[in-house]
Amino acid sequence: MEDGDDEEVVRLGQNNLALNEGLETGGWRSVRKRPAPGHSFGGGIGAEAANYVCVEEGLEMAGTEWKKGKPQVRVVEVVDYVPAEEGLETAGMPWKTKGKPQNRVDEQGKEENLEKKQAEKIGKVTLSMQQLQVLKAIAQGKSVFVTGSAGTGKSFLVEFAIRVLNRIHGADSVFVTASTGLAACAIGGTTLHSFAGVGLGVGSKESLATKVLSRRESKKRWMKAQALVIDEISMIDGEFLDKLDYVGRTVRASSGKQKPFGGLQLVVTGDFFQLPPVKPENEKKYFAFEADCWSRCFDLQIELTHVFRQSDQDFVALLNEIRKGVCSPPTLSKLHGCTGPVGDQGIIPTRLYPHKVDVGRENDHNLRSLGRELVTFTAKDEGKSDFAIRLLENVRAVKLLSLCIGAQVMLVKNLDTEIGLVNGARGIVVRFSQEEDPLAPEAKDTMRFVSPSGVWPVVRFACDGLERVVRPESWSVLEGNTEIAKRTQVPLILAWALSVHKCQGMTLDRVETDLSKAFDYGMVYVALSRIRSLDGLQLIGFDPSRIKVHSKVVSFYDKLGKQK
Numbered sequence: 001m002e003d004g005d006d007e008e009v010v011r012l013g014q015n016n017l018a019l020n021e022g023l024e025t026g027g028w029r030s031v032r033k034r035p036a037p038g039h040s041f042g043g044g045i046g047a048e049a050a051n052y053v054c055v056e057e058g059l060e061m062a063g064t065e066w067k068k069g070k071p072q073v074r075v076v077e078v079v080d081y082v083p084a085e086e087g088l089e090t091a092g093m094p095w096k097t098k099g100k101p102q103n104r105v106d107e108q109g110k111e112e113n114l115e116k117k118q119a120e121k122i123g124k125v126t127l128s129m130q131q132l133q134v135l136k137a138i139a140q141g142k143s144v145f146v147t148g149s150a151g152t153g154k155s156f157l158v159e160f161a162i163r164v165l166n167r168i169h170g171a172d173s174v175f176v177t178a179s180t181g182l183a184a185c186a187i188g189g190t191t192l193h194s195f196a197g198v199g200l201g202v203g204s205k206e207s208l209a210t211k212v213l214s215r216r217e218s219k220k221r222w223m224k225a226q227a228l229v230i231d232e233i234s235m236i237d238g239e240f241l242d243k244l245d246y247v248g249r250t251v252r253a254s255s256g257k258q259k260p261f262g263g264l265q266l267v268v269t270g271d272f273f274q275l276p277p278v279k280p281e282n283e284k285k286y287f288a289f290e291a292d293c294w295s296r297c298f299d300l301q302i303e304l305t306h307v308f309r310q311s312d313q314d315f316v317a318l319l320n321e322i323r324k325g326v327c328s329p330p331t332l333s334k335l336h337g338c339t340g341p342v343g344d345q346g347i348i349p350t351r352l353y354p355h356k357v358d359v360g361r362e363n364d365h366n367l368r369s370l371g372r373e374l375v376t377f378t379a380k381d382e383g384k385s386d387f388a389i390r391l392l393e394n395v396r397a398v399k400l401l402s403l404c405i406g407a408q409v410m411l412v413k414n415l416d417t418e419i420g421l422v423n424g425a426r427g428i429v430v431r432f433s434q435e436e437d438p439l440a441p442e443a444k445d446t447m448r449f450v451s452p453s454g455v456w457p458v459v460r461f462a463c464d465g466l467e468r469v470v471r472p473e474s475w476s477v478l479e480g481n482t483e484i485a486k487r488t489q490v491p492l493i494l495a496w497a498l499s500v501h502k503c504q505g506m507t508l509d510r511v512e513t514d515l516s517k518a519f520d521y522g523m524v525y526v527a528l529s530r531i532r533s534l535d536g537l538q539l540i541g542f543d544p545s546r547i548k549v550h551s552k553v554v555s556f557y558d559k560l561g562k563q564k
């Protein structure tokens with residue numbers, strides 16, 4: 001059979017790494033569904049390939065079509081190859097959806113004719129090798145714990161992990177959760193407590209299991225689940241994790257009594273050097289990694305090392321010091337030198353406060369001081385129950401948003417990551433516009449509800465200085481793949497001030513902060529690691545004694561490092 005015969009060609013994506021261990025960058029391969037005469041599928045290849053990603057033509061975000069069923073494919077040729085970027089330990093991985101085959105792989109998997117320089121990056125997403133390793137493990141049904149310093153792409157990876165899990169288990173069996181409502185809403189999930197149906201989790205593990213068994217909906221969720229995602233694990237305590245493990249094993253006794261969480265595939269992410277659980281520190285099993293079940297829960301525990309948020313390696317090194325509770329004289333002197341960034345496009349830095357009350361006061365004061373007419377936008381909340389609607393209080397977009405011309409605002413949704421219109425992008429309201437959204441005529445009622453006068457804020461964003469009309473966006477709270485609540489609101493919040501808790505998970509370009517009142521573990525690190533570069537930081541009254549790192553966290557990471 002000749003190349004190009006009538007076999008259907010599918011393209012396998014990053015997980016071809018598995019087929020191709022020696023190949024540093026993975027790369028694309030075009031594969032055939034049937035072996036050519038005289039060739040058979042190697043057991044390893046077939047077995048791996050059966051699970052692998054197939055990118056659809058034109059899919060911008062790294063295709064994640066999963067091919068299930070029997071081993072059917074044989075690698076024929078690489079259709080794309082992008083070498084690791086210089087100095088990038090993690091080897092960038094392109095997602096390419098079209099273009100001519102450029103490289104070939106022979107039967108042994110060796111590459112010929114690598115035209116690296118001509119490799120053209122068409123796809124938009126490049127995953128680090130470690131990120132790929134995680135997806136590969138998930139695709140193999142493994143439970144993983146993904147950690148790493150701020151900005152290493154843990155949350156970014158969660159989005160891909162969910163797609164992979166959905167393909168394996170079906171979306172209605174994948175439950176996406178996080179420790180806090182804020183973090184949960186950011187990934188379209190619910191809190192871990194809410195998934196578990198154990199209220200605040202107070203009481204013995206036996207009483208919580210009885211509670212779940214007695215509630216039809218809670219029991220159904222546990223029984224239906226095949227995979228559980230938990231983001232921002234640092235804020236979950238070990239005692240609670242052990243209780244959930246017990247509940248899982250009890251409620252799902254028929255499918256996995258002996259297995260952690262009753263046999264659920266776990267994808268857990270977070271950085272224990274960031275914010276800790278909100279509970280008294282002296283309790284035993286304060287951190288999740290102290291849970292008795294912890295080491296049994298995971299097949300793979302990995303610390304991502306390539307930082308995406310900051311490109312300045314000196315700044316990355318400085319942040320790594322602070323993360324571990326160190327503040328060397330050069331670091332201190334650099335931080336003391338952060339006396340003040342100039343505003344960008346007339347937009348002043350956002351002040352980060354350790355305490356929430358300071359945030360409300362500052363934003364309110366600044367808004368009123370502008371002395372302009374306020375325009376208010378009301379979120380449209382829809383939900384299956386009062387309880388579901390209450391979950392919307394955790395959405396970053398607020399119920400009532402009052403703005404006026406000159407208001408300093410921040411996006412709370414990724415609108416266009418390519419140009420920097422991301423969660424945390426800041427701007428200033430320059431006017432209000434009455435333009436209708438040509439794309440959303442069917443959503444007229446919702447639009448009217450959010451803005452009865454039909455006007456929308458026009459914001460000049462710091463990322464590119466361009467003005468854009470900002471129209472409502474939606475946030476869903478999902479249980480499995482069922483939407484239980486939805487908020488539609490203009491995706492902006494006031495941004496003169498923000499709390500350190502609220503900024504966890506965000507990327508900010510300009511920050512002013514007085515961390516002299518930082519009180520919790522990881523707080524200084526979380527605040528400083530939000531910004532992309534030191535030029536964007538104005539630090540007032542920096543006190544290195546406020547850098548708090550828990551010794552248990554340090555030893556946990558020491559051990560993790562040694563396991564590598």
Ligand SMILES: Nc1ncnc2c1ncn2[C@@H]1O[C@H](COP(=O)(O)OP(=O)(O)OP(=O)(O)O)[C@@H](O)[C@H]1O
Binds near residue numbers: 507
């Ligand atoms: N593979 C990638 N390619 C391009 N950008 C990436 C990649 N991974 C992450 N990023 C970007 O890096 C930034 C930080 O990522 P992300 O917020 O997921 O990091 P994180 O590890 O969850 O950080 P934190 O611990 O601070 O919440 C984001 O702007 C994200 O879009």
